[in-house]
Amino acid sequence: MELKIVENREIAKNTFSLKIENPALFDIKPGQFFMVRINGFNYPLLRRPFSVANFTGNYIEIIYRVVGEGTKILTDKKVGEFIDLLGPLGNGFDEIAENKKIMLVGGGIGAAPLIYLSSVLKNRHKTPYEAFFGFNSKDEIYVDFGSIATMDGSSGFDGNVVDMIEDRLNEDTFIFACGPTIMMKRLAYVCYDKGCGMKVSLESRMACGIGVCLGCVVESQNGFKKVCEDGPVFDFREIVWQAM
Amino acid sequence: MASNVNLTVKLGNLIFKNPVLTASGTFGYGVEYKKYMDLDKLGGFIVKGLSIVEKQGNKPPRIVETPSGMLNAIGLQNVGVDRFINEKLPKLKDVNSHIIANIYGTSVDEFVGIVEKLENEGLVSAYEVNVSCPNVAQGGALFGKNPDNVFELTSAVKNITDKPVIVKLTPNVDDISIIALAAQDAKADAVSLINTITGMVIDTKTKKPVLANKTGGLSGPAIYPVGVRMVYEVYEKVKIPIIGVGGIYNSGVALQYIMVGASLIEVGTANFIKPDITVEIIEGIRRYLDEENINSIGDIVGIAHI
Numbered sequence: 336m337e338l339k340i341v342e343n344r345e346i347a348k349n350t351f352s353l354k355i356e357n358p359a360l361f362d363i364k365p366g367q368f369f370m371v372r373i374n375g376f377n378y379p380l381l382r383r384p385f386s387v388a389n390f391t392g393n394y395i396e397i398i399y400r401v402v403g404e405g406t407k408i409l410t411d412k413k414v415g416e417f418i419d420l421l422g423p424l425g426n427g428f429d430e431i432a433e434n435k436k437i438m439l440v441g442g443g444i445g446a447a448p449l450i451y452l453s454s455v456l457k458n459r460h461k462t463p464y465e466a467f468f469g470f471n472s473k474d475e476i477y478v479d480f481g482s483i484a485t486m487d488g489s490s491g492f493d494g495n496v497v498d499m500i501e502d503r504l505n506e507d508t509f510i511f512a513c514g515p516t517i518m519m520k521r522l523a524y525v526c527y528d529k530g531c532g533m534k535v536s537l538e539s540r541m542a543c544g545i546g547v548c549l550g551c552v553v554e555s556q557n558g559f560k561k562v563c564e565d566g567p568v569f570d571f572r573e574i575v576w577q578a579m
Numbered sequence: 580m581a582s583n584v585n586l587t588v589k590l591g592n593l594i595f596k597n598p599v600l601t602a603s604g605t606f607g608y609g610v611e612y613k614k615y616m617d618l619d620k621l622g623g624f625i626v627k628g629l630s631i632v633e634k635q636g637n638k639p640p641r642i643v644e645t646p647s648g649m650l651n652a653i654g655l656q657n658v659g660v661d662r663f664i665n666e667k668l669p670k671l672k673d674v675n676s677h678i679i680a681n682i683y684g685t686s687v688d689e690f691v692g693i694v695e696k697l698e699n700e701g702l703v704s705a706y707e708v709n710v711s712c713p714n715v716a717q718g719g720a721l722f723g724k725n726p727d728n729v730f731e732l733t734s735a736v737k738n739i740t741d742k743p744v745i746v747k748l749t750p751n752v753d754d755i756s757i758i759a760l761a762a763q764d765a766k767a768d769a770v771s772l773i774n775t776i777t778g779m780v781i782d783t784k785t786k787k788p789v790l791a792n793k794t795g796g797l798s799g800p801a802i803y804p805v806g807v808r809m810v811y812e813v814y815e816k817v818k819i820p821i822i823g824v825g826g827i828y829n830s831g832v833a834l835q836y837i838m839v840g841a842s843l844i845e846v847g848t849a850n851f852i853k854p855d856i857t858v859e860i861i862e863g864i865r866r867y868l869d870e871e872n873i874n875s876i877g878d879i880v881g882i883a884h885i
Contacts, residue, residue: 543851547607550642
């Protein structure tokens with residue numbers, strides 16, 4: 336599906352907001368993603384998976400970080416150009432446990448899907464929640480709500496976001512999380528210790544995004560699961576974290 | 580105006596409505612693509628390689644992108660032949676296109692066992708035998724690297740079926756035409772080539788291979804000139820039909836394979852990028868023949884040979 340770009344600008348260091356017109360053809364659940372084609376054949380060859388950071392009547396917003404040549408090329412796309420999207424794909428953050436104390440925990444570019452989740456919690460579920468985001472430094476922050484931790488101490492809590500929230504977790508907490516694998520792994524171990532629930536959105540290398548290439552699997556308690564189709568959101572207890 | 584060109588291809592006792600198939604491992608069990616395209620438009624599709632029992636596949640990471648290509652080491656994860664018959668085939672009942680079962684084993688007996696299970700499934704039109712797998716009886720050397728092993732395996736499968744048998748060849752050999760001849764001698768109905776080319780990518784941060792399996796198979800547009808060259812070589816040596824595969828992403832590359840001798844072609848990695856790419860390729864081939872005033876696709880098979 337070719338959709339028109341309505342905005343593509345840098346909103347924080349190496350972090351861009353790409354807004355695409357909403358074709359009004361589908362709903363999107365927080366945590367779902369699109370496979371975005373950067374160019375025609377042949378370079379880069381594969382689509383890139385991006386989660387949705389916002390979805391309004393007017394646009395779909397993707398927030399991406401420039402990490403390689405594909406995302407570098409994406410920054411050159413101009414307003415008015417068309418871009419090829421496949422999706423929305425994956426399961427998303429559903430089953431909101433409304434009787435629990437909800438916490439959103441994001442790290443780096445992983446905060447993006449939680450922005451959309453927060454607006455759905457607020458506007459659709461009318462559910463209270465707290466949000467905690469970790470970044471490397473102040474200049475990488477692209478969220479305008481929640482509590483902030485920075486690794487270099489340049490803004491908010493000095494250290495990583497898991498350290499910031501660890502003491503607040505208990506059996507009544509339910510976390511929705513997305514971030515670097517190493518951070519999600521640490522958070523999962525903390526959740527086991529504290530007895531809280533957690534749904535976590537995982538990242539993986541993907542070729543197709545539609546469940547056929549089998550390239551994106553992670554080890555679960557019941558064998559390999561596809562991040563694209565069985566996820567990207569998983570109950571943290573399903574994942575074999577030692578293998579991550 | 581409707582086009583009059585004849586795209587049909589005959590292989591063994593089968594008629595394909597056009598020469599475009601999808602390559603095993605890139606099209607799931609067909610079911611997955613139903614929401615992206617009309618499967619009936621395809622000449623046929625080749626399902627994910629089936630083993631005698633379900634296979635979990637390799638540990639991740641399993642894929643890495645390369646310039647105009649990708650390296651994969653999925654490890655033939657599949658549901659196994661029984662679940663394919665019970666869970667996948669019923670969802671393909673209404674499909675009016677040839678379903679080809681790609682089969683994978685580590686011994687001749689395993690291949691024979693899979694074919695015996697599939698033999699009475701009317702929906703399965705033909706078999707594609709993946710010889711790029713380790714032969715346990717030979718200490719794990721690939722079947723496809725040794726003409727005697729390919730002859731023995733192909734003969735064993737041919738002995739128990741009347742459905743066409745296609746032997747899918749690995750390019751990771753000195754002379755692929757010797758292997759193709761062994762398949763022909765064993766009465767294979769066709770050979771398909773090429774499977775992926777073995778490669779490796781290193782992560783300079785970890786200083787280790789990216790893939791958990793260390794090596795993987797290179798596919799995608801980057802490899803098509805290798806495939807075209809090998810089809811050219813095999814066409815000079817064998818008489819059975821050739822199915823060209825490797826890096827096809829548009830009708831131009833598909834036509835190159837046909838011109839060096841492929842009667843049919845398979846589209847692989849490109850299905851990941853554009854799930855309905857095969858429909859574009861079929862239309863592109865039709866348009867080319869129209870523009871060139873060529874009546875039948877068969878007229879250009881092997882035309883690049885002098």
